[in-house]
Amino acid sequence: MSDLLKMTAAQALSSLSKKQISSVELTTAYIEAMEATHELNNYVTSTTELAKQMALDADKARADGNAGRLAGLPIGVKDLFCTKNVMTTACSSILNGFVPTYESTVTSRLWESGGVMLGKLNCDEFAMGSSNETSVFGPAINPWSARDGEALSAGGSSGGSASAVAAGAALMSVGTDTGGSIRQPAAFCGVVGLKPTYGRCSRWGVVAFASSLDQAGPFTRDVEDSALIFSVMAGHDAKDSTSASMSVPDFSEAINSGVEGMRIGIPGEYQMDEMDNEISDLWRQGRKWLEQAGATMVDISLPHTKYALACYYIIAPAEASSNLARYDGVRYGNRIEAETLDLMYEATRASGFGEEVQRRILIGTYALSAGYYDAYYLKAQQVRRLIKQDFDTAFSDVDAILTPTTPSAAFSLGKPVTDPITMYLNDVFTVPANLAGLPGISVPAGLSKQGLPLGLQVLAAPFREDRLFSVARTIELQAQFSLAPARAAGELQ
Amino acid sequence: MTVDKNAVKKIARLARIQVSDEKAELLSADLGNILNWIEQLEEVDTTGVEPLASVNEHALPWREDIVTDGNITEQVLKNSPEVAGDFFVVPKVVE
Amino acid sequence: MSAFVQGRTGDWEIVIGMEVHAQVVSNSKLFSGSSAVFGASPNYHVSLVDAAMPGMLPVINTECIRQAVITGLGLNAQINKYSVFDRKNYFYADLPQGYQISQFKHPIVGEGEVQIELADASTHIIGIERLHLEQDAGKSLHDQHPSKSYIDLNRSGVALMEIVSKPEMHSAEQAAAYIKKLRSILRYLGTCDGNMEEGSLRADVNVSVRKPGEPLGTRTETKNLNSVRFIMQTIDYEVQRQIELIEDGGVVVQETRLFDTTTGMTRTMRGKEDAHDYRYFPDPDLLPLKFDDAFIADLKKDMPELPDQIKSRMVQEYGLSSYDANVLTEEKETAAFYELASDGRDRKLTANWMSVELFGALNKAGLELSSSPVSPMQLGDLVDLISDGSISGKIAKEVFADMFETGKNAKQIVEEKGLKQVSDEGSIITMIDDVMASNQDKVDEYRSGKEKLFGFFVGQVMKASQGQANPGMVNQILKEKLKG
Ligand SMILES: [Mg+2]
């Protein structure tokens, strides 16, 4: 069993199909790893009994010759996906005890393909945060350690999803990305994180944060696995009116096709003053790798990049203020009793939502309210169009864009950031893709001086995830990044 | 942009979130800072720019008019903090 | 328009606008697959979408789009090929999402009009501002528990058309005519069943008063009126209240009011005091609604004839009075009944028989036209018997009463009872001769100039014939004979 946790999903599938291992063995290894890494706080609910059963079923299906594409692979799920008969809280106290009677489309697809559910993963409350610190369960911890030994943030909002895959507590996981919530924690934890094109993965059954930005995506150990699980997650869903009816291509060719002849854009505006030097260096290194692999690097301009964050921090809270109105203590979740209906609402929501969630609801309410709508919400939507147009223009010339994923490596959990804007700056490189609906991937590309993983981000035109995989795989091969976090389970250490 | 305490209370009331006077004070500073920062958007010339609500370019899908759902009262009520018979229950609403 | 109301300080003009919520006829709800049928145990026609469970998403029902466009066409309105669903945000116990999906800036239907006719036969055009699609809310029951309200979401998410009039009505009578006409149009179109008692059609009535020639006064909105009578009572009450208030030096407050059906008065709606700020914005779970001209043309092709068209046909082609035509077209079923009953026979006579005898009998029996014991064909047959002289109008009334009671055909009754009119000259002459012979004294008096006695002789002959003699023939022959 020593090698079980080291396998990628593709390797595990190969061993499973050769009957060298069983899903029960693999799953058991992961359940043990979950226990061993318990202190990382990445699972908020573990479903070990269910996992064992699903593993048995997967083994049986494989024996019967009907193994699905993910048959027997242990997967963790961000606690934002509604999972049938398994508590789903969005890591908020307002949803304490909520047990959905339904399964989200994305997770349904995973289980239908034979995936094995390990449990629900920690995240920022309602996916609002960049450090996983707004979770009612406390932050997920990054399995990587800084030289000074302080606990590091796994990033957010899908911190648990990234941490679990990095720590060997899940072979793969799924998360959601509204402003960078997959790519940023992936970069912090040294794993591959994919945010697909808006509309690729159904939002049905996923607790909504900002409907026009939210997108589900996977965390994996490498790019090949990312394509594998993504091809299962993606696809049209009639229950989601914003779901794209595009067919999902086979990405196996894209994985190995390289970047020869590709034109890859380097946006000047992403060279920011506040960015760490080591990030600039990594970015430069990435350019070199791609050039060596035969790509042409092109300097491009995305002039409205600078305004993306401010734009995002109007649009996302505005949508959230409305999406979170349903948490009112009537049909599910926690209720604080009070004399009148309105007092009940106010008490329930004041006690059920954490500080950051309340802050965003208030900002969003303000931005939509009479007298401010035009100045804030409408203005942000106009800027959003300009941001999208920047990308449209860029992609008429280049096949992909290369940027850093984050302006710094994982930060310490020891000194909480008190200024919300400082925290928001974490998403400066990732937010534009959400506003424009583009696919983006973060691939681990190197280590900081502190010995922490750093990620490079690749963006492509809508529905061109194939290009992300080609470019990211090329980087991955050149970078030879090795996933060796200090606080991983057993063999990963 | 300043958001004074009363403005905070008004928004909080719209959002049905109870805020104490103390908290309203803190939020007033917080929200003011964030909105000030957001005001950088004013630098962008958006004359004649059509607002973008959704990046989707496909058509809104239309559903056929057939009854495919409902009759799941138990599921609907299952997670509610308070039910009576097949009703949800809330503090009395006075119209 | 001279419908001014006399106040202490002079004349007041009333200005009324209406927002009508009409439930769309469809099998399933606007954005979910649960049934839109009225009446079921609590929370039965409720899906996870209707209950706003986390992660649930709306998908629009094609039929509701069609019905809205058909209604727009029936209101001669602008159909918008591009419209947008917005969220109207507010908290309420029966609004599970915390917002209503509605249409704000870009409704599916724009300006249109409705023609009304009043008792004095005057016609008026009432402008339609817009029609938009939106979700209905659930229902709160306040009388089940002393300190709790009970919530049933069966109605939550059912499709409504909100039809907003321009403030162009100036009396309760006009408002009543407007809602009746609107209801009639919707029912002809089959887009709303118009059942006001079940709440399928309900109106928010905006009322203000002003001195003639002055700008609009402050209006109040009285919500959710579900009968024509309540609408009229609300207007009467609000007009009086507002005039008195202003004349006493007060000001009308723009507010939402509730109508109390037991007292006939309106009152401020509690809990609605704080100014609403609905924070409308485009629903990011839905994309803009678009369709092309072909879609509209297709629906246009199948448009039914509407009451105004039928009415003008009845007046011009059938020669009916405008009043009769109005009565016969108010309900789709009535017009259809009439068309069938009058087809191929005396249209005017059929109209009379329908609006006087049939409606009278139905009224008395407390029956709807749909359960009339006399079918259109049967009524038509009766009219035929009158037209061809088989029975007199008087006998026909008797026959009709019998038909109504037994459901038998007119011919059968006439035969069974031997009511067929005697139009045989020989037998009429015999009867006249008999009457004259046994009343020789009266004959002499008549001949000496007392011509008033003619009626006496007619009566006697008709009596002798048991009412079956053809009155025209009796008149004519009697006149000849009495001359001597
Ligand atoms: Mg209204």
Ligand SMILES: [Zn+2]
């Ligand atoms: Zn409405």
